[in-house]
Amino acid sequence: MREVVVLGAGVVGMTSAYALARRGFAVIVIDAGSSPAEGGASFGNGSQLSYSYTDAMASPSMMASLPKYLLGLDPAFRINMTFSPGFLEWGLRFLANSSQKSFERNTIEVLKLAMESRREFANVSDKVTFEYRHTGKLSLYSSCESLEKAQKLSDLKNTYGAEQTILTRAEAIEREPALAHYGHSFVGALWSPHDESGDSRLFCQGLKSLLEADFGVRFIFNTRINSLKTVARRLYSVVTDKGELPCDSAVLSLGIWTGHVAKSAGIHLPIWPVQGYSMTVPATDFTPSASITDTSRKTVFCRIGDRLRIAGLADIAPGQGVFKPERFETLFKTAREIFPKAGDYDGEVNAWTGLRPVTPNSQPIVGRSKVDGLFLNCGHGSLGWTLSMATAQKLVADIANASDLPR
Numbered sequence: 001m002r003e004v005v006v007l008g009a010g011v012v013g014m015t016s017a018y019a020l021a022r023r024g025f026a027v028i029v030i031d032a033g034s035s036p037a038e039g040g041a042s043f044g045n046g047s048q049l050s051y052s053y054t055d056a057m058a059s060p061s062m063m064a065s066l067p068k069y070l071l072g073l074d075p076a077f078r079i080n081m082t083f084s085p086g087f088l089e090w091g092l093r094f095l096a097n098s099s100q101k102s103f104e105r106n107t108i109e110v111l112k113l114a115m116e117s118r119r120e121f122a123n124v125s126d127k128v129t130f131e132y133r134h135t136g137k138l139s140l141y142s143s144c145e146s147l148e149k150a151q152k153l154s155d156l157k158n159t160y161g162a163e164q165t166i167l168t169r170a171e172a173i174e175r176e177p178a179l180a181h182y183g184h185s186f187v188g189a190l191w192s193p194h195d196e197s198g199d200s201r202l203f204c205q206g207l208k209s210l211l212e213a214d215f216g217v218r219f220i221f222n223t224r225i226n227s228l229k230t231v232a233r234r235l236y237s238v239v240t241d242k243g244e245l246p247c248d249s250a251v252l253s254l255g256i257w258t259g260h261v262a263k264s265a266g267i268h269l270p271i272w273p274v275q276g277y278s279m280t281v282p283a284t285d286f287t288p289s290a291s292i293t294d295t296s297r298k299t300v301f302c303r304i305g306d307r308l309r310i311a312g313l314a315d316i317a318p319g320q321g322v323f324k325p326e327r328f329e330t331l332f333k334t335a336r337e338i339f340p341k342a343g344d345y346d347g348e349v350n351a352w353t354g355l356r357p358v359t360p361n362s363q364p365i366v367g368r369s370k371v372d373g374l375f376l377n378c379g380h381g382s383l384g385w386t387l388s389m390a391t392a393q394k395l396v397a398d399i400a401n402a403s404d405l406p407r
């Protein structure tokens with residue numbers, strides 16, 4: 001049986017392991033954390049399975065707002081310029097993806113992946129318990145101009161099967177009565193009926209049990225991967241803080257940390273961390289059942305069982321990954337102000353921060369690398385939870401087709 005080592009047990013590594021095991025590979029998963037989805041972005045993300053709202057981050061409207069972000073005038077999005085060569089290179093590639101044409105192309109490419117993920121999540125949903133819900137999503141717009149732009153993009157997405165519709169404010173409240181208590185004005189909403197939600201951490205934990213019980217997958221936790229060794233452009237071993245593991249075939253899925261380990265094998269990856277925050281509070285009688293995204297305040301509200309997850313903020317700044325209380329406070333205040341009854345803000349609040357592994361074109365990097373035996377599944381940005389099942393399928397097809405894999 002061919003063996004593949006999966007490096008990283010976030011949602012991307014775990015779905016890679018699942019797809020590989022189902023395809024008949026022997027799988028080993030290694031992670032620095034003590035359980036899946038513990039050490040990275042898959043722990044506390046927004047929980048939205050955002051199959052239709054796949055808008056790329058680089059866009060003409062992002063460019064128009066750039067001065068505001070750079071000057072710290074937008075509470076939700078901050079860019080503190082650093083002049084490292086890595087950031088400048090990533091930033092230039094990001095800018096090159098900001099035309100309307102590139103934005104639409106990138107959005108549609110991600111949409112296609114997301115729609116495949118939806119089919120895959122439906123297939124796995126009876127095997128893993130993860131608060132999976134068919135919620136639909138309402139994206140709220142605060143100006144007629146932004147709503148019109150959303151309509152144009154949804155017309156394009158609908159030709160690919162997204163089935164989004166524009167609703168007036170009254171229609172949105174009819175669909176989601178909790179919006180009657182919305183604290184800020186919105187002129188209308190985009191309804192994405194097929195969007196779903198679920199807890200990615202619970203999903204990863206459930207997958208681990210399934211993989212151990214049904215497929216004999218081996219997990220090695222509390223083990224930090226330091227580098228990769230190659231010989232004549234072929235993968236030779238994985239070097240960890242617990243020793244060296246000889247290995248012919250591996251998948252790199254270390255989220256924002258993938259680039260660092262890839263570098264040791266001579267591979268350069270354009271992934272930059274964009275920091276976000278989330279809070280989880282008890283649900284109330286007024287918690288929405290549909291997922292809600294406030295597009296102008298870049299805040300999402302998503303019910304997970306008897307809890308409400310609220311996520312937002314996008315910071316590109318030094319000291320990435322460090323929890324900054326003042327930034328969390330911004331999320332907390334915004335959420336309470338715009339949707340005061342949606343959750344019990346005076347109850348137990350679980351605060352969290354994480355890093356989105358963002359590529360310049362918002363598309364994940366999946367497939368073979370220039371090192372034989374080494375495969376990539378990384379750079380999932382703001383939608384890694386949503387895209388994970390589809391990119392795992394793509395990865396496994398590439399691995400199964402690789403003629404250079406030892407048997």
Ligand SMILES: Cc1cc2nc3c(=O)[nH]c(=O)nc-3n(C[C@H](O)[C@H](O)[C@H](O)COP(=O)(O)OP(=O)(O)OC[C@H]3O[C@@H](n4cnc5c(N)ncnc54)[C@H](O)[C@@H]3O)c2cc1C
Nearest residue numbers: 010012032039040041042046048225255276383384385386
């Ligand atoms: C605030 C926020 C909200 C979000 N909301 C959504 C959403 O609603 N919907 C959505 O689809 N996506 C969302 N995302 C994005 C999504 O969470 C990520 O794209 C996804 O979790 C990335 O998964 P991953 O497995 O690639 O990385 P991670 O989850 O970061 O996992 C990487 C793993 O690698 C391990 N690791 C790293 N370095 C090493 C090392 N050297 N040795 C050993 N192990 C190592 C870590 O311990 C970790 O387990 C959000 C992200 C954030 C930050």
